[in-house]
Amino acid sequence: MLSKDPKRALVLSGGGGRGAYHVGVLRFLEDHEWYPDVVVGTSIGAVNGAALASGHTAHSLWALWRKLRTKDVQKPNWNPFTAVSLLDTAPLRHTLLNKGWVDFERINSAEEAAVHLRITATEITTGQLHIFSNSLNNKTDITIEHILSSCSIPLIYPHTNLGEVPFWDGAVVANTPLSAAIAAGAEEIIVVVMTPVRGASGSLPTNLYEAASMTLEWALLSSFQADLKMFDLINSLASIRDEFDKLQAAYPNIVNQYMQDMSNFVGATIKQDYKHLEMPIIVCPEDFIPVEQIVSYSEEWHEKLYRMGYEDMKNAWRANGRSVEGE
Template sequence: MPSENRKNALILSGGGGRGAYHVGVMRFLEEHEWFPDIVAGTSIGAVNGAALASGHNSRSLWALWQRLTTDDVQKTHWNLLEGNYLLDTSPLRNTLQEHGWVNFERLNSAEAAVHLRVTATEINSGQLHVFGNSDDIYPSKMRRENIELNHIIASCSIPIVYPATQLNDTLYWDGATVANTPLGPAIDAGAEEIVVVIMTPWEDDDAGTPELPTPKNILTAASTMLEWALLASFQSDLKMFRRINELVRLQVENARLQATNRLLMAQLRGEELDLEDKDGNGIPDIFEDKFHALPEPIIVAPQKAIPVDRIIRYTRDGHEELFQLGYEDAKRAWRAAGKVVEGEG
């Protein structure tokens, strides 16, 4: 992939009321001078991503989260005989518009702080749609259009829990329904150094499969099922990412071998073959300065499952706990990636 226009990308998974975890991660990254150029978010990740694109940083966003309550996000949908959902998200609409979370004018202008990508799932086809406020670098199916309130609400429309949201005559559910962690859209936008934030325990395939508590009742059974479902799409995306990386490495090495063979054959014939890109030993180094495999994403995730009821519960104490958890997990992931943590030498 072209190494020009290198961009940092922050990928924010869905998780409802657990979104304060994202902000703790952001705080750690900012303290270590790592700032995203691209933010790809699903569900509450789309909300936090839109806030960043509007010019918020972790401190101003955290101030908003500290004031956020359940009543600011949802209310009971009393007439269950009408509609196919349990909770009404009209309070969230008001919160995002009236309480300073998102500035849609800035988000959709040249002054946007980041390249934003949000996802939603088309109900009738199950197809994931990606919406963005800027063009992708690589060919993709991303829809470049002004991001509006309905795009964010659509990305948050958890099936059964919240009502579907209409965009351009089409109904959408939460993007997490099929892709909770949008790795692909970030790469299409030009990402090279990627930090992925997921709110489900994660261990790489090489380290084994994360273990979740054995379900003891219906609630914990639902929690366990949801955690595995949220991980599935990211596991698939990460495997594809690594396969493409390996293909890039093989293509670059093949090009080097072919060029080296041409150089040696020319020397045997007593000819001079000038190759512009060579390493210190005169061996062709073509493509390596233009194309390279992407670094492994830094994956920030909790070590233990976060209770599923946090998805629809927004409390100050809960936000405080999740913020600190996100900060500490980011520190652990940063250290594991071989990067220097301030204060640790």
């Protein structure tokens, strides 16, 4: 059943075949009895998020990932003259619908959905990021098309239409849509990013492939860094509001008249209800994960990424001052 007062949010970034990393994070959180009320997902994060909203646990989701192979997700587009993408995602549609990944009746039921779900996708013709939600206050009936639209990596996979509107992967605009978790009202946020956020630096690229890979990684990270700056801005505004409240208590008539004059000047009511936000716990790898894993799904890499996600979540948990079971 959907929580009426969601406080905990889990933000799952895009990353294609690297999505087993999310599951390792989930396993650690479940081991420590931390369960999200809201899950925000982009691309493969939308797939894992929809699975969680369908009632999957880290254990059952890991069982699905261990069996997932490249042929279950994509196939080549054989005609280079008519194809608008290198690969076709018809196998992913079949996998999600027929192999136990998602239950759309449950996702779209306020009584049965396990979490509030937010899926993001980018409208191709405008560049606008759309957020699709199963929450009653902003509800969309989530379908397979919403998940596929969030996974539609430009040039690699075909775009997906929602009605008459064409969409690409949400990562085109925001690979880690932290702002959607804030808008959902979450006060405790864990963000899973598949690019090193701090401390790591790649070596200078030595060929075209390495240059393209590094460009992609930094581009995917840039919108998240902007969202982190938004946290600082909101907290600064909240601090100003605290001081403003003291002035208003001391000089109510003067301050109220000032606010009215300012609202008249700007032509809108000035927002005064900013509140302090706790900085999110950020989970990320220490080093770059090979970019080719975005379109590759193998048992060997699933195992590596699952273990990596678990250990990175443990380190982030510990760094946040929380106790780790068994230590």
